[in-house]
Amino acid sequence: MKKLTVTIKLDMTIPEDWELVRTSTGGQVIKLPDGQFLDIAIEPMFAADPEETWTSTQNDDALNDFLDLIESEEVIYELVTH
Known part of the structure; x- marks a missing residue:
């Protein structure tokens, strides 16, 4: 097997009422004002033709097979206020 490293960085302008909160395991998620929480993570996308x-797959087995290939995942959130 080969090793693939994927780095994802997003810069987003978000509403003022979004907040960062820590989970019981020490990770971070985004608290939305409607009482929901948002975690941004990888979701594999598929196509028969790249054009x-x-x-996303509707096949849970295919999704789980892909996710099983991931050895580690790190998401770092940082709020910058101006």
Whole structure:
């Protein structure tokens, strides 16, 4: 097997009422004002042709097979206020 490293960085402008909160395991998630929480993580997308529409899989087995390949995941959130 080969090793693939994927780094994802997003810069987003978000509403003032979004907050960062720590989970019981020490990770962070985003608290939304409607009482929901948002975690941004990898979601694999598939296509039969790279120039056509990409979609997530509806097949749980295929998704789980892909997720089983991931050895570690790290998401770092930082709020910057101006």
